[in-house]
Amino acid sequence: MSTPSSVSDVGEHALIALIRDRVPPAPSWVAVGLGDDAAVVEPERNLLEVFTTDALVEGIHFDRAFTPPWAIGHRALAVNLSDVAAMGATPRLALLSLVLPPALPVTEFTALLDGLLALAACHRVRLVGGNITRSPGPLMVDITATGSVHRRRVLRRSGARPGDEVWVSGQLGAAAAGLASLQTAVVRDPAYAGCEAAFLAPEPRVRLGTLLGRNRAASACVDLSDGLADGLHQLAAASAVGIEVDSAAIPIAPAAEAWFTALGQDAVLAAVTGGDDYELLFTVSPRARRRFLTVRHQLGDLPLTRIGTVGTMPDVVWTREGRRERVPSGYVHFR
Amino acid sequence: MSTPSSVSDVGEHALIALIRDRVPPAPSWVAVGLGDDAAVVEPERNLLEVFTTDALVEGIHFDRAFTPPWAIGHRALAVNLSDVAAMGATPRLALLSLVLPPALPVTEFTALLDGLLALAACHRVRLVGGNITRSPGPLMVDITATGSVHRRRVLRRSGARPGDEVWVSGQLGAAAAGLASLQTAVVRDPAYAGCEAAFLAPEPRVRLGTLLGRNRAASACVDLSDGLADGLHQLAAASAVGIEVDSAAIPIAPAAEAWFTALGQDAVLAAVTGGDDYELLFTVSPRARRRFLTVRHQLGDLPLTRIGTVGTMPDVVWTREGRRERVPSGYVHFR
Numbered sequence: 112m113s114t115p116s117s118v119s120d121v122g123e124h125a126l127i128a129l130i131r132d133r134v135p136p137a138p139s140w141v142a143v144g145l146g147d148d149a150a151v152v153e154p155e156r157n158l159l160e161v162f163t164t165d166a167l168v169e170g171i172h173f174d175r176a177f178t179p180p181w182a183i184g185h186r187a188l189a190v191n192l193s194d195v196a197a198m199g200a201t202p203r204l205a206l207l208s209l210v211l212p213p214a215l216p217v218t219e220f221t222a223l224l225d226g227l228l229a230l231a232a233c234h235r236v237r238l239v240g241g242n243i244t245r246s247p248g249p250l251m252v253d254i255t256a257t258g259s260v261h262r263r264r265v266l267r268r269s270g271a272r273p274g275d276e277v278w279v280s281g282q283l284g285a286a287a288a289g290l291a292s293l294q295t296a297v298v299r300d301p302a303y304a305g306c307e308a309a310f311l312a313p314e315p316r317v318r319l320g321t322l323l324g325r326n327r328a329a330s331a332c333v334d335l336s337d338g339l340a341d342g343l344h345q346l347a348a349a350s351a352v353g354i355e356v357d358s359a360a361i362p363i364a365p366a367a368e369a370w371f372t373a374l375g376q377d378a379v380l381a382a383v384t385g386g387d388d389y390e391l392l393f394t395v396s397p398r399a400r401r402r403f404l405t406v407r408h409q410l411g412d413l414p415l416t417r418i419g420t421v422g423t424m425p426d427v428v429w430t431r432e433g434r435r436e437r438v439p440s441g442y443v444h445f446r
Numbered sequence: 447m448s449t450p451s452s453v454s455d456v457g458e459h460a461l462i463a464l465i466r467d468r469v470p471p472a473p474s475w476v477a478v479g480l481g482d483d484a485a486v487v488e489p490e491r492n493l494l495e496v497f498t499t500d501a502l503v504e505g506i507h508f509d510r511a512f513t514p515p516w517a518i519g520h521r522a523l524a525v526n527l528s529d530v531a532a533m534g535a536t537p538r539l540a541l542l543s544l545v546l547p548p549a550l551p552v553t554e555f556t557a558l559l560d561g562l563l564a565l566a567a568c569h570r571v572r573l574v575g576g577n578i579t580r581s582p583g584p585l586m587v588d589i590t591a592t593g594s595v596h597r598r599r600v601l602r603r604s605g606a607r608p609g610d611e612v613w614v615s616g617q618l619g620a621a622a623a624g625l626a627s628l629q630t631a632v633v634r635d636p637a638y639a640g641c642e643a644a645f646l647a648p649e650p651r652v653r654l655g656t657l658l659g660r661n662r663a664a665s666a667c668v669d670l671s672d673g674l675a676d677g678l679h680q681l682a683a684a685s686a687v688g689i690e691v692d693s694a695a696i697p698i699a700p701a702a703e704a705w706f707t708a709l710g711q712d713a714v715l716a717a718v719t720g721g722d723d724y725e726l727l728f729t730v731s732p733r734a735r736r737r738f739l740t741v742r743h744q745l746g747d748l749p750l751t752r753i754g755t756v757g758t759m760p761d762v763v764w765t766r767e768g769r770r771e772r773v774p775s776g777y778v779h780f781r
Contacts, residue, residue, distance in 0.1 A: 142494055146684070147603050148532035148669055149498035151595065154489035159477055162575050163484035164541040164590060170582035197483035206499040208543075208588050240497050247505035248583040253543050255499055255590035260486065268482050334483055349481070 118220050119213035119245075126243055129221055130207075133228055134238050141239055150239035152204065159265065161258040163194040165336075169249035177293040180219040181226030182311035183252060188227045190336060191256035192234060192315035193389040197334035199266035199324020200258030202234050202317060207241035210251035223252070234317050264324040266332035266393070268349035275330050275394040277354055277419040280316050283339055284367030284378065285309035287385025292370065306366050313389040320391060322410055328403040329393040339383040340438050342392040343419075343427045350394075356419040356429040356438055379431070384439055394421055453555050454548035454580075461578055464556055465542075468563055469573050476574060485574035487539065494600065496593040498529035500671075504584035512628040515554040516561030517646035518587060523562045525671060526591035527569060527650035528724040532669035534601035534659020535593030537569050537652060542576035545586035558587070561647075569652050599659040601667035601728070603684035610665050610729040612689055612754040615651050618674055619702030619713065620644035622720025627705065641701050648724040655726060657745055663738040664728040674718040675773050677727040678754075678762045685729075691754040691764040691773055714766070719774055729756055 118126060130145065137144040143151035154160060167187045169175060175183075188205060195202045207227070211220065231238060236256070271277075289306030296303070316334075323329040331350055335342045339361070347354050363382045371378040395403045407415060419429075427438040453461060465480065472479040478486035489495060502522045504510060510518075523540060530537045542562070546555065566573060571591070606612075624641030631638070651669075658664040666685055670677045674696070682689050698717045706713040730738045742750060754764075762773040 142597070142600060143533070143602060148529040148667075149496045149535070149593070151494050151496050151533060151535075151600050153597075154493075154495050158489075159486050160489050160495075161484045161486050162539065162541055162590075162592075164543045164575060164588075165577050166543050166545055166579055166586075166588065168545055168579055168581060171580050194483040198478070198486060200484070200486075204497065206497055206590055208499045208501050208590075210501055210503055210586060210588075240499060242500050244501055244503055245506050246503060246584070249581070251501075251545060251586060253499075253501065253545075253588045255497075255541055255543075257497075258484070262477070262488075265477060265486050267478060332483075 116217045117213060118211050118215045118217060121217055123243055126220065130224060130241070133224055137237065141237060144239055152239060155259045158259040159262050161195050161198045161200040161260055162255065163191055164253065164255040165190045165194065166251060166253035168251050175250065178311060180222035184223040184226030185230050185312045187252040187254050188230045189313045189315045189389060191254045192236070192317055193334040193336065195256050195258035196315055196317045196320025197266065197332050197391055198258065198260060199264050199320055199332065200260035201321050202236045202256055202258045204257040205231060205236050205238050206255045207238060208253040209241065209243045210246040211243065212246045212248065212250055215250065260324055264327060266320070266324050266329055268331055268333050268346050271331040271346055271350035271352050271394040271421045272396060273352060273421050273423045275396045275421040276417050277356070277392070277394055277421060278415050278417050279339065279362065279390055279392050280319055280413055280415055281388070281390040282362045282364035282414065283388050283390065284371070284382025284385055285364035286313060286387035287381060288367035288370035290387065303366055303370060306364065306370065310387055313387065315389055316391045316413070319410060319413060322406045323393060326402045326406050328395060328399050328406045330396045330399065332391055332393040335388045335390045335392055337386045338388060339392065340440060343438055344440055346392060346394070347427050353422045353424040354419050354427045355422050356427065358429040358431045360416060360418045362414065362416045380439070451552045452548060453546050453550045453552060456552055458578055461555065465559060465576070468559055470567070472572065476572060479574055487574060490594045493594040494597050496530050496533045496535040496595055497590065498526055499588065499590040500525045500529065501586055501588035503586050510585065513646060515557035519558040519561030520565050520647045522587040522589050523565050524648045524650045524724060526589045527571070527652055528669040528671065530591050530593035531650055531652045531655025532601065532667050532726055533593065533595060534599050534655055534667065535595035536656050537571045537591055537593045539592040540566060540571050540573050541590045542573060543588040544576065544578045545581040546578065547581045547583065547585055550585065595659055599662060601655070601659055601664055603666055603668050603681050606666040606681055606685035606687050606729040606756045607731060608687060608756050608758045610731045610756040611752050612691070612727070612729055612756060613750050613752050614674065614697065614725055614727050615654055615748055615750055616723070616725040617697045617699035617749065618723050618725065619706070619717025619720055620699035621648060621722035622716060623702035623705035625722065638701055638705060641699065641705065645722055648722065650724050651726045651748070654745060654748060657741045658728060661737045661741050663730060663734050663741045665731045665734065667726055667728040670723045670725045670727055672721045673723060674727065675775060678773055679775055681727060681729070682760070682762050688757045688759040689754050689762045690757050691762065693764040693766045695751060695753045697749065697751040715774070
């Protein structure tokens with residue numbers, strides 16, 4: 112049996128050709144796509160542009176032992192689309208910067224691409240450029256994504272005002288439980304397959320973000336890449352307000368609750384401080400409630416849960432087991 | 447004496463604050479700058495947008511033993527501005543994705559930023575967003591840069607036609623000699639200080655690129671990140687033409703020639719296959735010669751040298767020591 116080809120066997124030009132083969136034909140507003148020094152694109156008329164960048168690094172954000180290549184590609188794009196959605200924008204373009212270990216099999220390279228491009232196709236995001244270089248160690252996937260948004264429909268972190276309601280999409284904790292399950296379980300328990308999928312292939316809340324923006328239904332918005340606790344603190348600090356959280360209302364994914372409880376952990380605490388939930392946290396002002404009803408009507412199945420109220424007193428607090436406490440700060444990078 | 451703080455001592459929020467402190471106030475067309483989920487920017491009216499991304503990886507593109515942090519920051523932005531310039535565009539925005547070893551001293555982090563922001567200020571490029579994450583090993587600096595260009599003034603790689611003249615900016619080989627000097631010399635020889643500077647702090651040819659674009663003086667253009675030989679092959683292949691190179695005309699930096707000759711190497715071959723020359727290679731059609739004179743007049747000191755002619759026969763050839771040969775393909779990533 113011959114050894115499968117690695118990316119260093121085929122070389123950079125062949126890898127770029129593999130990408131070009133997989134990217135659908137460019138629309139007319141892409142003047143220069145893949146293959147020149149840079150991409151050239153016509154901006155959308157009368158809209159503002161949103162830019163974000165986020166990297167996934169092997170050994171930090173994923174472990175190749177239990178993260179299949181398609182999931183690495185999917186997640187790398189998903190975390191960026193989540194940031195675009197949190198601004199109320201519609202995603203448009205992506206640039207892909209790959210830092211590849213020379214021994215990476217070409218089959219894993221193409222699977223990573225396929226995972227990324229499948230999610231891009233779902234959201235009509237065009238891959239217009241990128242870069243491939245060698246890594247001395249870890250695999251790294253860095254993506255820059257852009258989006259478009261009307262000037263008056265940008266969702267900032269800083270717009271929350273006392274009296275606004277605090278809402279969150281989806282269910283929390285599944286990704287953290289899924290990661291723990293992937294890291295520890297020798298035999299996969301099908302009860303946690305949904306949690307594992309939540310970690311491997313998060314669904315960015317693109318439709319919710321654009322609906323909240325278009326309908327001017329949210330006064331502030333942030334995505335929960337670093338968990339609910341961190342998101343609450345970020346939003347409160349940026350808006351210079353406080354938030355009173357109803358801890359009993361926090362929507363925990365049932366399988367995540369089962370996972371953490373089985374380990375003797377505080378499920379609510381684990382779910383709000385665990386990262387990788389790409390849900391949106393947003394605030395709704397009293398005069399936007401009708402517009403928010405329109406959003407809920409248009410949105411369909413995704414659950415939205417009210418978890419608290421914006422107040423004047425600074426800080427983020429909740430009452431648990433009869434005690435009023437500060438919500439912990441959540442996940443901190445570099446610590 | 448206390449140990450200097452590392453990036454993991456101060457944490458992500460403090461690092462972001464250090465960046466915000468150093469970035470000049472945003473102009474009015476930046477609706478949301480650093481600190482939200484994504485940046486929001488007003489596009490330039492009636493212009494197309496250029497996007498490029500390029501990463502510098504420790505152990506592949508630089509060695510921290512001899513590359514000071516300011517130079518890492520400078521080079522990371524320079525390689526991207528070079529790509530924007532090669533499209534005939536004026537650089538506008540940058541996004542910075544940092545993957546940092548936890549032990550990196552904060553002083554090196556700020557020096558890296560200062561090197562990057564000094565070059566950004568020179569070219570009026572705004573840093574509008576970014577990301578910081580931990581590295582399990584190498585330091586990586588990944589930048590996405592954007593620029594603006596009129597629709598009819600985009601410089602592609604594919605526009606060269608038989609009869610066009612082939613030109614190159616600056617002098618070649620200095621960066622390759624400088625890198626070799628940095629890697630090998632125990633005691634720095636001041637004769638090669640200029641070469642070392644060419645490697646550490648390349649000057650992207652932003653003004654030349656925009657002048658060639660604005661005056662519609664070039665039929666095709668590419669930057670020489672991977673050396674002249676690679677650039678010639680890229681341009682010829684994209685334009686489906688051949689190039690006849692006058693090897694005696696190739697402008698080699700005198701110090702680079704001295705370096706390679708002292709090592710018993712073929713200086714021309716070393717200079718054209720060495721990478722990291724961020725010069726522009728471009729073609730000028732017979733009817734654009736007058737517009738090209740205007741560019742040279744406006745450009746000032748930067749030397750421009752005619753090194754060949756576009757022909758119909760495919761491939762890139764030169765005559766050396768009486769023998770007509772194919773120009774070697776140059777630097778290949780992953781090999």
